[in-house]
Amino acid sequence: MPVRIIDHVYAQHLLTKLRDKSTKGIEFRKGLVRLGRIVGYELVKTFPTRQVEVETPLGKATGVEIVGLDKVVIVQILRAAMPFVEGLLKAFPQARLGVVAARRREEGGAISVEVFYSKVPQIEGDVVIVADPMLATGGTMIKAIEEVYKAGNPQRLIVASVIATPIGVDNVLSKYPHAEIYTVAIDPALNDRAFIVPGLGDAGDRAFSS
Numbered sequence: 001m002p003v004r005i006i007d008h009v010y011a012q013h014l015l016t017k018l019r020d021k022s023t024k025g026i027e028f029r030k031g032l033v034r035l036g037r038i039v040g041y042e043l044v045k046t047f048p049t050r051q052v053e054v055e056t057p058l059g060k061a062t063g064v065e066i067v068g069l070d071k072v073v074i075v076q077i078l079r080a081a082m083p084f085v086e087g088l089l090k091a092f093p094q095a096r097l098g099v100v101a102a103r104r105r106e107e108g109g110a111i112s113v114e115v116f117y118s119k120v121p122q123i124e125g126d127v128v129i130v131a132d133p134m135l136a137t138g139g140t141m142i143k144a145i146e147e148v149y150k151a152g153n154p155q156r157l158i159v160a161s162v163i164a165t166p167i168g169v170d171n172v173l174s175k176y177p178h179a180e181i182y183t184v185a186i187d188p189a190l191n192d193r194a195f196i197v198p199g200l201g202d203a204g205d206r207a208f209s210s
Ligand SMILES: O=P(O)(O)OC[C@H]1O[C@H](OP(=O)(O)OP(=O)(O)O)[C@H](O)[C@@H]1O
Pocket: 077, 078, 079, 080, 081, 102, 103, 104, 105, 111, 113, 132, 133, 134, 135, 136, 137, 138, 139, 140, 141, 168, 194, 202, 203, 204, 205
């Protein structure tokens, strides 16, 4: 199960609004928060559950408890992941958080990625969700995952994205074949500046109005 598309109709609806170039500033940012929430709730479905008994004020009830929520670490890749992670945290409010600050640079027609700050908590045996709305070439995600492995070996490595490309997915999976990639859409192409086409443009710039 290398890539799973989150085909929830509300996720698809929100993504369409984000793609629309007339969706500006705060509306764009709010859309990313809402998408993060839905992606989070879809990810929760992949966790094991157990039956538990609780005492209600009037008697006993049998219910379901999600197992392992206390083991979740979310790693956000600055900057575009910030609103997306705000949404993910609605589904994983007790998650510990890591941060990787990265920027893509164009040098002589080639794209390179610079990580200029990284702080990831100890993650041995944890479920790590690395969040970035855009998985274009996959270069940034690969660098972020390298930072994750410096902090320990996760039990599960989940990549949470909004738009991915086939090449980005292949690049990540060729280095980390066990990564579980969740995305709302896969777009076909990259342009000559490694932007996703049709994509939604520059997610960081649109979210932060620069
Ligand atoms: O898969 P890749 O080809 O590496 O591209 C994806 C990265 O590009 C963007 O970051 P950018 O460098 O624009 O930083 P920003 O989030 O601050 O805008 C985006 O937010 C991803 O992190």
